[in-house]
Amino acid sequence: MSTKTPQDLSGPDSQWMIRFDKVVKQFGDLTVLNKLDFHVRPQERVTLIGPSGSGKTTILRLLMTLERVTSGTIEVHGDYLSHMRRGGKLAPADEKHLRRVRKRIGMVFQQFNLFPNMDVLRNITEAPVRSLGRSRSDAEAKGMELLEMVGLSDKAHEHPTRLSGGQQQRVAIARALAMEPEILLLDEVTSALDPELVAGVQDLLREIAQTGYLTILCVTHEMHFAQDISDRVLMFDKGQIVEDGPPEKIFSEPEEQRTRDFLQAILNA
Amino acid sequence: MNWDWEWTKDFSGDLFTTGLKVTLQITLFGAIVAFALGLVLALLRRSETRWVSTPTRWFIEFVRSTPLLVQLFFLFYVLPGPPFHIKLSALTAGVIGLGVHYSCYTAEVYRAGIDGVPTGQWEAATALNLPRVRTWTSVILPQAIRRSLPALGNCLVAIFKESPQLSIITVLDVIGTAQELGSERFRYLEPLTVAGLFFLVLAIPSSIAIRRLERRLEY
Numbered sequence: 001m002s003t004k005t006p007q008d009l010s011g012p013d014s015q016w017m018i019r020f021d022k023v024v025k026q027f028g029d030l031t032v033l034n035k036l037d038f039h040v041r042p043q044e045r046v047t048l049i050g051p052s053g054s055g056k057t058t059i060l061r062l063l064m065t066l067e068r069v070t071s072g073t074i075e076v077h078g079d080y081l082s083h084m085r086r087g088g089k090l091a092p093a094d095e096k097h098l099r100r101v102r103k104r105i106g107m108v109f110q111q112f113n114l115f116p117n118m119d120v121l122r123n124i125t126e127a128p129v130r131s132l133g134r135s136r137s138d139a140e141a142k143g144m145e146l147l148e149m150v151g152l153s154d155k156a157h158e159h160p161t162r163l164s165g166g167q168q169q170r171v172a173i174a175r176a177l178a179m180e181p182e183i184l185l186l187d188e189v190t191s192a193l194d195p196e197l198v199a200g201v202q203d204l205l206r207e208i209a210q211t212g213y214l215t216i217l218c219v220t221h222e223m224h225f226a227q228d229i230s231d232r233v234l235m236f237d238k239g240q241i242v243e244d245g246p247p248e249k250i251f252s253e254p255e256e257q258r259t260r261d262f263l264q265a266i267l268n269a
Numbered sequence: 270m271n272w273d274w275e276w277t278k279d280f281s282g283d284l285f286t287t288g289l290k291v292t293l294q295i296t297l298f299g300a301i302v303a304f305a306l307g308l309v310l311a312l313l314r315r316s317e318t319r320w321v322s323t324p325t326r327w328f329i330e331f332v333r334s335t336p337l338l339v340q341l342f343f344l345f346y347v348l349p350g351p352p353f354h355i356k357l358s359a360l361t362a363g364v365i366g367l368g369v370h371y372s373c374y375t376a377e378v379y380r381a382g383i384d385g386v387p388t389g390q391w392e393a394a395t396a397l398n399l400p401r402v403r404t405w406t407s408v409i410l411p412q413a414i415r416r417s418l419p420a421l422g423n424c425l426v427a428i429f430k431e432s433p434q435l436s437i438i439t440v441l442d443v444i445g446t447a448q449e450l451g452s453e454r455f456r457y458l459e460p461l462t463v464a465g466l467f468f469l470v471l472a473i474p475s476s477i478a479i480r481r482l483e484r485r486l487e488y
Contacts, residue, residue: 064396095401102398113393117411126407127397179397 016075017042017183017215018063023072025058025239032058034239035072042077042182045209045216047226047247050236051262056219060185063217064107065098076101077182103131106181110188112168114160114175120147121156124175132179139178146174150204166197170204177208184208186218190225198222205229223266227251235259277459280450284460288446289467295363295432295442300425302368307375308414312405314380332373337434341366345438363435371428375421382417383409415486422479426472443467 018040025033032055040046048056061067062074065081073090074081083090084097093101114123124146125139134142147153150170152163160168169189176184186205190198202225209216209229220226226233226247233250235243235258243256254260313325332340344362348355357365386409394404436445447464451457 064392066392066395099398099400102395105396107396109389109393109396111389113387113389115390115393115408115412117408117415126403127399130400130403130407131398175397 016040017044017077018217019075020059021073021075023062023074024070025055025062025067026070032239033062036239036241038234038241038244040215040217043212043215044232045214045218045230046232046234047218047220047230048234048236049220049223049226049250049262050242051265054236055239056236057187060107060187060217060219063105063183064185065102068092076104103179104182105185106176106179106183107185107187108169108172108176108189110192112160112165112172112192114168114172116159116161119157119159120152120163120171123160123171124178127175128178143174143178146178147171150174164197165193166200169193169197169201173201173204173208181214183215183217186216186220188219188221190220190222202228221266223251223263235262237262273456273459276454276456277463280460281463284443284446284450284463284467288441288443288464291360291440291445292429292432292442292467295360295367295435295440296425296429298364299367299371299428299432302364303371303375303424303428304421306369306372308379310372310376311379311383314376315383329373329376332370337366337370337431338437340370341434341438359435359439362438363432363440366438367428367431367435371424371431374427375417375424378417378420378424379413381420382413382415385416386412418486419479419483422475422482426475426479429475430468430472 016039018038020036020038023033023036024031032053036055036059048059050056058067062069063076063081069082073083079101080090080093081098081101082093084093085091114120115126118126121140121143124143125134125136128134128139128142129136144153144156147156150173152167152170152174155163155167155171160171163171169192173189189205190201193201202222205225206228208214216229218226218229230247233243233245233247234241235250235254235256237258243250243254243259250259251263254263310325310329314322314329316322316325341363344357344366345359347353348357348362390408390412391404394408399408432442433444436442436448439445441449443464444461447460448457450460
Protein backbone atom coordinates (compact mmCIF):
# COMPACT_ATOMS: atom_id res chain seq x y z
CA MET A 1 0.00 0.00 0.00
CA SER A 2 1.52 3.31 -0.99
CA THR A 3 1.46 6.13 1.51
CA LYS A 4 1.60 9.79 0.74
CA THR A 5 4.24 11.77 2.53
CA PRO A 6 2.95 15.12 3.81
CA GLN A 7 4.86 16.87 1.00
CA ASP A 8 2.68 15.20 -1.65
CA LEU A 9 -0.56 16.36 -0.15
CA SER A 10 -2.57 18.99 -1.85
CA GLY A 11 -3.24 21.99 0.38
CA PRO A 12 -5.86 22.12 3.06
CA ASP A 13 -9.44 22.26 1.96
CA SER A 14 -11.56 24.90 3.66
CA GLN A 15 -14.91 23.31 2.86
CA TRP A 16 -14.21 21.03 5.85
CA MET A 17 -14.05 22.24 9.38
CA ILE A 18 -12.00 19.22 10.38
CA ARG A 19 -10.13 16.86 8.14
CA PHE A 20 -8.05 13.88 9.23
CA ASP A 21 -5.84 12.54 6.47
CA LYS A 22 -4.26 9.12 7.04
CA VAL A 23 -3.70 9.95 10.67
CA VAL A 24 -1.66 7.45 12.62
CA LYS A 25 -1.19 7.77 16.34
CA GLN A 26 1.00 5.35 18.22
CA PHE A 27 1.87 5.23 21.89
CA GLY A 28 5.02 3.13 21.94
CA ASP A 29 4.12 -0.13 20.23
CA LEU A 30 0.41 0.47 20.54
CA THR A 31 -1.29 1.85 17.45
CA VAL A 32 -4.37 3.76 18.60
CA LEU A 33 -5.32 5.34 15.28
CA ASN A 34 -4.47 3.53 12.11
CA LYS A 35 -4.47 5.65 8.94
CA LEU A 36 -7.66 7.34 9.94
CA ASP A 37 -9.48 9.49 7.38
CA PHE A 38 -12.53 11.51 8.21
CA HIS A 39 -14.08 14.90 7.60
CA VAL A 40 -16.42 17.10 9.55
CA ARG A 41 -18.37 19.90 7.89
CA PRO A 42 -18.73 23.32 9.50
CA GLN A 43 -21.43 23.33 12.19
CA GLU A 44 -21.79 19.60 12.01
CA ARG A 45 -22.34 17.87 15.34
CA VAL A 46 -20.63 14.52 15.49
CA THR A 47 -20.68 11.96 18.26
CA LEU A 48 -17.91 9.39 18.43
CA ILE A 49 -18.92 6.08 19.96
CA GLY A 50 -17.14 2.79 20.38
CA PRO A 51 -15.51 0.56 22.99
CA SER A 52 -12.86 2.07 25.24
CA GLY A 53 -9.45 2.02 23.63
CA SER A 54 -10.98 2.48 20.18
CA GLY A 55 -9.28 5.87 19.79
CA LYS A 56 -12.20 8.30 20.28
CA THR A 57 -10.63 10.36 23.01
CA THR A 58 -7.31 10.34 21.16
CA ILE A 59 -9.04 12.09 18.26
CA LEU A 60 -10.19 14.88 20.55
CA ARG A 61 -6.78 15.12 22.18
CA LEU A 62 -5.07 15.35 18.80
CA LEU A 63 -7.45 18.13 17.80
CA MET A 64 -6.78 19.97 21.04
CA THR A 65 -3.04 19.54 20.34
CA LEU A 66 -2.58 17.69 23.61
CA GLU A 67 -1.04 14.92 21.52
CA ARG A 68 0.89 14.97 18.28
CA VAL A 69 0.19 12.77 15.27
CA THR A 70 2.70 10.01 14.53
CA SER A 71 2.04 10.47 10.82
CA GLY A 72 -0.62 11.91 8.54
CA THR A 73 -2.10 15.39 8.79
CA ILE A 74 -4.97 17.14 10.54
CA GLU A 75 -6.55 20.27 9.08
CA VAL A 76 -8.85 22.72 10.78
CA HIS A 77 -10.87 25.03 8.59
CA GLY A 78 -8.33 25.38 5.83
CA ASP A 79 -5.23 25.32 8.03
CA TYR A 80 -2.93 22.52 8.94
CA LEU A 81 -3.14 21.89 12.66
CA SER A 82 -0.46 19.26 13.06
CA HIS A 83 1.90 20.76 10.53
CA MET A 84 2.97 24.06 9.02
CA ARG A 85 4.51 25.07 5.74
CA ARG A 86 8.18 25.80 5.96
CA GLY A 87 10.21 26.35 2.78
CA GLY A 88 7.55 24.72 0.56
CA LYS A 89 7.47 21.59 2.72
CA LEU A 90 5.33 20.49 5.59
CA ALA A 91 7.08 20.50 8.92
CA PRO A 92 5.66 19.69 12.35
CA ALA A 93 3.85 22.75 13.68
CA ASP A 94 5.73 25.00 16.08
CA GLU A 95 4.20 26.58 19.19
CA LYS A 96 3.33 29.83 17.43
CA HIS A 97 1.46 28.05 14.65
CA LEU A 98 -0.30 25.79 17.16
CA ARG A 99 -1.43 28.79 19.18
CA ARG A 100 -2.89 30.44 16.09
CA VAL A 101 -4.89 27.43 14.91
CA ARG A 102 -5.77 26.20 18.42
CA LYS A 103 -7.71 29.42 19.01
CA ARG A 104 -10.59 27.95 17.02
CA ILE A 105 -10.97 24.94 19.27
CA GLY A 106 -12.33 24.60 22.80
CA MET A 107 -12.55 21.51 24.95
CA VAL A 108 -14.52 20.36 27.96
CA PHE A 109 -12.86 17.59 29.94
CA GLN A 110 -14.23 14.62 31.81
CA GLN A 111 -12.56 15.85 35.02
CA PHE A 112 -13.52 19.54 34.49
CA ASN A 113 -9.93 20.70 35.13
CA LEU A 114 -10.97 24.06 36.55
CA PHE A 115 -8.13 26.08 38.05
CA PRO A 116 -8.52 25.69 41.84
CA ASN A 117 -6.42 28.78 42.54
CA MET A 118 -8.91 31.13 40.85
CA ASP A 119 -12.54 31.91 41.54
CA VAL A 120 -15.21 30.89 39.05
CA LEU A 121 -15.27 34.18 37.15
CA ARG A 122 -11.50 34.32 36.93
CA ASN A 123 -11.47 30.78 35.55
CA ILE A 124 -13.65 32.04 32.72
CA THR A 125 -11.92 35.37 32.09
CA GLU A 126 -8.25 34.39 32.43
CA ALA A 127 -7.84 33.01 28.91
CA PRO A 128 -9.80 35.74 27.05
CA VAL A 129 -7.66 38.35 28.82
CA ARG A 130 -4.30 36.59 28.55
CA SER A 131 -4.73 34.86 25.25
CA LEU A 132 -7.16 36.96 23.20
CA GLY A 133 -6.06 40.26 24.69
CA ARG A 134 -9.53 41.30 25.88
CA SER A 135 -9.79 43.94 28.57
CA ARG A 136 -10.53 42.61 32.02
CA SER A 137 -13.88 44.47 32.17
CA ASP A 138 -15.07 43.19 28.76
CA ALA A 139 -14.04 39.68 29.68
CA GLU A 140 -15.88 39.92 33.00
CA ALA A 141 -19.06 41.23 31.38
CA LYS A 142 -18.95 38.37 28.90
CA GLY A 143 -18.07 35.95 31.68
CA MET A 144 -21.12 37.03 33.69
CA GLU A 145 -23.32 36.53 30.61
CA LEU A 146 -21.97 33.02 30.23
CA LEU A 147 -22.47 32.28 33.92
CA GLU A 148 -26.04 33.50 33.52
CA MET A 149 -26.46 31.12 30.61
CA VAL A 150 -25.17 28.13 32.58
CA GLY A 151 -27.29 29.21 35.56
CA LEU A 152 -24.45 30.02 37.94
CA SER A 153 -24.27 33.80 38.04
CA ASP A 154 -24.54 33.69 41.84
CA LYS A 155 -21.36 31.60 42.03
CA ALA A 156 -19.08 34.04 40.18
CA HIS A 157 -16.83 34.63 43.18
CA GLU A 158 -17.04 31.15 44.61
CA HIS A 159 -14.08 28.80 44.68
CA PRO A 160 -14.46 25.94 42.16
CA THR A 161 -13.87 23.32 44.86
CA ARG A 162 -16.96 24.55 46.69
CA LEU A 163 -19.18 23.68 43.73
CA SER A 164 -20.78 20.35 42.95
CA GLY A 165 -19.41 18.31 40.05
CA GLY A 166 -22.31 19.38 37.86
CA GLN A 167 -21.75 23.04 38.67
CA GLN A 168 -18.02 22.68 38.04
CA GLN A 169 -18.70 21.13 34.67
CA ARG A 170 -21.08 23.95 33.75
CA VAL A 171 -18.36 26.46 34.65
CA ALA A 172 -15.94 24.48 32.48
CA ILE A 173 -18.40 24.72 29.59
CA ALA A 174 -18.73 28.48 30.11
CA ARG A 175 -14.95 28.73 30.25
CA ALA A 176 -14.57 26.93 26.92
CA LEU A 177 -17.26 29.10 25.29
CA ALA A 178 -15.64 32.31 26.57
CA MET A 179 -12.86 31.72 24.04
CA GLU A 180 -15.47 31.81 21.25
CA PRO A 181 -14.30 28.64 19.58
CA GLU A 182 -15.61 27.39 16.24
CA ILE A 183 -15.16 23.81 17.34
CA LEU A 184 -16.19 22.44 20.72
CA LEU A 185 -14.78 19.12 21.89
CA LEU A 186 -16.70 17.27 24.58
CA ASP A 187 -14.76 14.43 26.17
CA GLU A 188 -17.11 12.22 28.20
CA VAL A 189 -18.26 15.33 30.00
CA THR A 190 -20.82 13.61 32.21
CA SER A 191 -18.89 10.43 33.05
CA ALA A 192 -17.41 11.81 36.26
CA LEU A 193 -20.72 13.20 37.53
CA ASP A 194 -23.08 11.73 40.09
CA PRO A 195 -26.13 10.38 38.24
CA GLU A 196 -28.48 13.08 39.53
CA LEU A 197 -26.23 15.81 38.13
CA VAL A 198 -25.95 14.40 34.63
CA ALA A 199 -29.24 15.75 33.31
CA GLY A 200 -28.47 19.40 34.14
CA VAL A 201 -25.21 19.34 32.21
CA GLN A 202 -26.75 17.44 29.29
CA ASP A 203 -29.66 19.89 29.05
CA LEU A 204 -27.22 22.76 28.91
CA LEU A 205 -25.24 21.10 26.14
CA ARG A 206 -28.43 20.34 24.20
CA GLU A 207 -29.26 24.05 24.33
CA ILE A 208 -25.77 24.98 23.18
CA ALA A 209 -25.89 22.42 20.37
CA GLN A 210 -29.26 23.75 19.20
CA THR A 211 -27.89 27.25 18.67
CA GLY A 212 -26.20 25.59 15.71
CA TYR A 213 -23.20 27.84 15.28
CA LEU A 214 -20.66 25.44 16.76
CA THR A 215 -19.03 22.41 15.22
CA ILE A 216 -19.20 19.80 17.96
CA LEU A 217 -17.25 16.59 18.42
CA CYS A 218 -18.55 14.61 21.33
CA VAL A 219 -17.33 11.41 22.94
CA THR A 220 -20.00 9.89 25.15
CA HIS A 221 -21.45 6.63 26.38
CA GLU A 222 -24.90 8.16 26.89
CA MET A 223 -26.69 7.10 23.75
CA HIS A 224 -29.83 9.19 24.30
CA PHE A 225 -27.69 12.26 24.71
CA ALA A 226 -25.73 11.33 21.59
CA GLN A 227 -28.98 11.01 19.67
CA ASP A 228 -30.20 14.45 20.80
CA ILE A 229 -27.00 16.36 20.37
CA SER A 230 -25.61 15.04 17.11
CA ASP A 231 -26.55 14.89 13.46
CA ARG A 232 -23.93 12.27 12.72
CA VAL A 233 -22.52 9.33 14.62
CA LEU A 234 -19.21 7.61 14.00
CA MET A 235 -18.71 4.15 15.41
CA PHE A 236 -15.05 3.40 16.12
CA ASP A 237 -13.24 0.18 16.71
CA LYS A 238 -9.50 -0.45 16.85
CA GLY A 239 -8.64 3.02 15.58
CA GLN A 240 -10.85 2.81 12.51
CA ILE A 241 -14.33 4.00 11.65
CA VAL A 242 -16.62 1.00 11.46
CA GLU A 243 -19.84 2.82 10.68
CA ASP A 244 -20.81 6.37 9.86
CA GLY A 245 -24.36 7.70 9.65
CA PRO A 246 -27.16 9.74 11.18
CA PRO A 247 -28.01 8.84 14.81
CA GLU A 248 -31.49 7.45 13.96
CA LYS A 249 -29.89 4.93 11.66
CA ILE A 250 -26.89 3.97 13.77
CA PHE A 251 -28.96 3.52 16.91
CA SER A 252 -31.99 1.78 15.43
CA GLU A 253 -30.75 -0.17 12.44
CA PRO A 254 -26.96 -0.40 12.44
CA GLU A 255 -25.45 -2.22 9.48
CA GLU A 256 -22.33 -3.54 11.10
CA GLN A 257 -22.26 -6.44 13.51
CA ARG A 258 -19.65 -4.68 15.64
CA THR A 259 -21.93 -1.67 16.06
CA ARG A 260 -24.81 -3.94 17.06
CA ASP A 261 -22.58 -5.75 19.59
CA PHE A 262 -21.36 -2.50 21.05
CA LEU A 263 -24.83 -1.00 21.40
CA GLN A 264 -26.09 -4.23 22.93
CA ALA A 265 -23.25 -4.17 25.45
CA ILE A 266 -24.04 -0.56 26.37
CA LEU A 267 -27.74 -1.37 26.80
CA ASN A 268 -26.97 -4.31 29.07
CA ALA A 269 -24.50 -2.36 31.17
CA MET B 270 28.11 22.91 89.39
CA ASN B 271 25.50 25.47 90.36
CA TRP B 272 23.53 27.54 87.97
CA ASP B 273 24.54 31.23 88.22
CA TRP B 274 21.23 33.09 87.99
CA GLU B 275 22.79 36.47 88.55
CA TRP B 276 25.09 36.09 85.57
CA THR B 277 22.33 34.59 83.46
CA LYS B 278 20.22 37.68 84.01
CA ASP B 279 23.20 39.90 83.11
CA PHE B 280 24.04 38.34 79.75
CA SER B 281 20.60 37.31 78.55
CA GLY B 282 19.81 40.85 77.41
CA ASP B 283 22.95 40.95 75.28
CA LEU B 284 22.34 37.52 73.90
CA PHE B 285 18.89 38.63 72.83
CA THR B 286 19.70 42.03 71.35
CA THR B 287 22.90 41.23 69.50
CA GLY B 288 23.09 37.49 69.01
CA LEU B 289 19.48 36.70 68.35
CA LYS B 290 19.15 39.66 66.02
CA VAL B 291 21.99 38.31 63.89
CA THR B 292 20.51 34.81 63.95
CA LEU B 293 17.16 36.11 62.74
CA GLN B 294 18.84 38.25 60.08
CA ILE B 295 20.78 35.27 58.78
CA THR B 296 17.63 33.15 58.79
CA LEU B 297 15.52 35.75 57.01
CA PHE B 298 18.00 36.67 54.29
CA GLY B 299 19.25 33.12 53.93
CA ALA B 300 15.67 31.96 53.45
CA ILE B 301 14.94 34.68 50.87
CA VAL B 302 17.98 33.57 48.85
CA ALA B 303 17.06 29.90 49.29
CA PHE B 304 13.41 30.36 48.30
CA ALA B 305 14.08 32.60 45.28
CA LEU B 306 17.13 30.78 43.92
CA GLY B 307 15.50 27.42 44.60
CA LEU B 308 12.59 28.32 42.35
CA VAL B 309 14.96 29.43 39.60
CA LEU B 310 16.93 26.19 39.92
CA ALA B 311 13.74 24.12 39.85
CA LEU B 312 12.63 25.82 36.64
CA LEU B 313 16.08 25.54 35.01
CA ARG B 314 16.15 21.87 35.91
CA ARG B 315 12.90 21.34 34.04
CA SER B 316 14.22 23.10 30.95
CA GLU B 317 13.86 21.14 27.74
CA THR B 318 17.30 22.35 26.69
CA ARG B 319 19.80 19.74 27.86
CA TRP B 320 22.66 22.14 28.32
CA VAL B 321 20.56 24.05 30.82
CA SER B 322 18.96 21.20 32.75
CA THR B 323 22.03 18.96 33.04
CA PRO B 324 24.45 21.53 34.55
CA THR B 325 21.65 22.62 36.89
CA ARG B 326 21.23 19.05 38.06
CA TRP B 327 24.99 18.73 38.60
CA PHE B 328 25.09 21.98 40.53
CA ILE B 329 22.28 20.82 42.83
CA GLU B 330 23.93 17.45 43.36
CA PHE B 331 27.31 19.09 44.01
CA VAL B 332 26.01 21.54 46.59
CA ARG B 333 23.90 18.92 48.33
CA SER B 334 26.78 16.48 48.48
CA THR B 335 29.32 18.81 50.07
CA PRO B 336 29.17 20.05 53.67
CA LEU B 337 27.81 23.53 54.33
CA LEU B 338 30.87 24.14 56.47
CA VAL B 339 33.22 23.64 53.52
CA GLN B 340 31.09 25.94 51.38
CA LEU B 341 31.21 28.63 54.07
CA PHE B 342 34.98 28.28 54.42
CA PHE B 343 35.33 28.54 50.67
CA LEU B 344 33.23 31.72 50.46
CA PHE B 345 34.94 33.41 53.37
CA TYR B 346 38.55 32.22 53.25
CA VAL B 347 39.18 31.11 49.64
CA LEU B 348 37.31 33.72 47.58
CA PRO B 349 39.29 36.74 48.87
CA GLY B 350 42.56 35.19 47.69
CA PRO B 351 43.84 34.58 44.15
CA PRO B 352 42.53 33.92 41.59
CA PHE B 353 39.12 35.21 42.77
CA HIS B 354 39.86 38.31 44.83
CA ILE B 355 36.25 38.55 45.98
CA LYS B 356 36.02 39.84 49.50
CA LEU B 357 32.73 39.34 51.31
CA SER B 358 31.79 40.38 54.82
CA ALA B 359 31.27 37.45 57.18
CA LEU B 360 27.52 38.07 57.25
CA THR B 361 27.21 38.32 53.45
CA ALA B 362 29.30 35.20 52.91
CA GLY B 363 27.22 33.42 55.51
CA VAL B 364 23.88 34.44 54.03
CA ILE B 365 25.00 33.48 50.51
CA GLY B 366 26.45 30.19 51.72
CA LEU B 367 23.38 29.22 53.72
CA GLY B 368 20.99 30.51 51.03
CA VAL B 369 22.67 28.73 48.13
CA HIS B 370 23.06 25.53 50.14
CA TYR B 371 19.38 25.43 51.02
CA SER B 372 18.27 26.58 47.56
CA CYS B 373 19.33 23.13 46.38
CA TYR B 374 16.90 21.62 48.85
CA THR B 375 14.08 24.08 48.11
CA ALA B 376 14.62 23.39 44.39
CA GLU B 377 13.64 19.77 45.07
CA VAL B 378 10.68 20.95 47.13
CA TYR B 379 9.44 23.13 44.27
CA ARG B 380 10.06 20.33 41.81
CA ALA B 381 7.85 17.99 43.80
CA GLY B 382 5.24 20.76 44.03
CA ILE B 383 5.30 21.33 40.28
CA ASP B 384 5.15 17.60 39.54
CA GLY B 385 2.19 17.38 41.89
CA VAL B 386 0.03 19.72 39.82
CA PRO B 387 -2.34 17.40 37.94
CA THR B 388 -1.76 16.94 34.20
CA GLY B 389 -5.32 18.13 33.64
CA GLN B 390 -4.28 21.63 34.70
CA TRP B 391 -1.64 21.74 31.97
CA GLU B 392 -4.13 20.36 29.49
CA ALA B 393 -6.79 22.91 30.42
CA ALA B 394 -4.22 25.69 30.01
CA THR B 395 -3.34 24.36 26.56
CA ALA B 396 -7.00 24.00 25.61
CA LEU B 397 -7.52 27.64 26.62
CA ASN B 398 -4.52 28.61 24.53
CA LEU B 399 -2.85 30.34 27.48
CA PRO B 400 0.65 31.55 26.60
CA ARG B 401 3.41 29.39 28.08
CA VAL B 402 4.58 32.01 30.56
CA ARG B 403 1.00 32.64 31.70
CA THR B 404 0.43 28.95 32.19
CA TRP B 405 3.32 28.99 34.61
CA THR B 406 2.54 32.23 36.42
CA SER B 407 -1.26 31.98 36.60
CA VAL B 408 -1.93 28.26 36.80
CA ILE B 409 1.03 26.04 37.65
CA LEU B 410 3.20 28.02 40.07
CA PRO B 411 0.41 29.29 42.33
CA GLN B 412 -0.71 25.70 42.82
CA ALA B 413 2.82 24.28 43.01
CA ILE B 414 4.01 26.85 45.56
CA ARG B 415 0.92 26.31 47.65
CA ARG B 416 1.69 22.61 47.69
CA SER B 417 5.31 23.38 48.57
CA LEU B 418 4.62 25.74 51.48
CA PRO B 419 4.73 23.20 54.31
CA ALA B 420 8.01 21.74 53.04
CA LEU B 421 9.40 25.25 52.53
CA GLY B 422 8.43 26.00 56.13
CA ASN B 423 10.48 23.00 57.21
CA CYS B 424 13.41 24.36 55.19
CA LEU B 425 13.01 27.67 57.00
CA VAL B 426 13.26 25.93 60.37
CA ALA B 427 16.29 23.98 59.10
CA ILE B 428 17.99 27.20 57.97
CA PHE B 429 17.29 28.69 61.38
CA LYS B 430 18.81 25.70 63.15
CA GLU B 431 21.85 25.57 60.84
CA SER B 432 22.59 29.28 61.20
CA PRO B 433 25.06 28.75 64.13
CA GLN B 434 27.42 27.13 61.63
CA LEU B 435 28.16 30.67 60.52
CA SER B 436 30.02 31.30 63.76
CA ILE B 437 32.86 29.30 62.16
CA ILE B 438 33.39 32.25 59.77
CA THR B 439 33.29 34.77 62.64
CA VAL B 440 29.60 35.71 62.45
CA LEU B 441 28.44 36.45 65.97
CA ASP B 442 24.99 34.93 66.12
CA VAL B 443 23.34 33.60 69.27
CA ILE B 444 25.69 30.65 69.58
CA GLY B 445 28.77 32.68 68.64
CA THR B 446 27.87 35.26 71.24
CA ALA B 447 27.18 32.58 73.84
CA GLN B 448 30.55 31.03 73.15
CA GLU B 449 32.27 34.39 73.59
CA LEU B 450 30.43 34.99 76.82
CA GLY B 451 31.44 31.56 78.01
CA SER B 452 35.08 32.05 77.14
CA GLU B 453 35.21 35.16 79.31
CA ARG B 454 34.64 33.04 82.43
CA PHE B 455 35.48 29.57 81.11
CA ARG B 456 31.93 28.69 81.99
CA TYR B 457 29.64 27.62 79.18
CA LEU B 458 26.69 26.02 80.97
CA GLU B 459 24.52 29.11 81.27
CA PRO B 460 25.14 30.95 77.97
CA LEU B 461 24.93 27.84 75.78
CA THR B 462 21.86 26.54 77.60
CA VAL B 463 20.07 29.85 77.22
CA ALA B 464 21.11 30.04 73.53
CA GLY B 465 19.81 26.53 72.99
CA LEU B 466 16.53 27.49 74.66
CA PHE B 467 16.14 30.42 72.27
CA PHE B 468 16.23 27.97 69.41
CA LEU B 469 13.79 25.64 71.08
CA VAL B 470 11.37 28.43 71.94
CA LEU B 471 11.35 29.68 68.34
CA ALA B 472 11.51 26.37 66.50
CA ILE B 473 8.67 24.57 68.27
CA PRO B 474 5.95 27.17 67.56
CA SER B 475 7.22 27.43 63.97
CA SER B 476 6.86 23.69 63.49
CA ILE B 477 3.35 23.79 64.94
CA ALA B 478 2.45 26.74 62.70
CA ILE B 479 3.72 24.82 59.66
CA ARG B 480 1.63 21.79 60.52
CA ARG B 481 -1.44 24.02 60.89
CA LEU B 482 -0.65 25.65 57.54
CA GLU B 483 -0.37 22.23 55.95
CA ARG B 484 -3.91 21.39 57.01
CA ARG B 485 -5.31 24.77 56.03
CA LEU B 486 -3.85 24.64 52.54
CA GLU B 487 -5.97 21.76 51.35
CA TYR B 488 -8.10 23.11 48.51
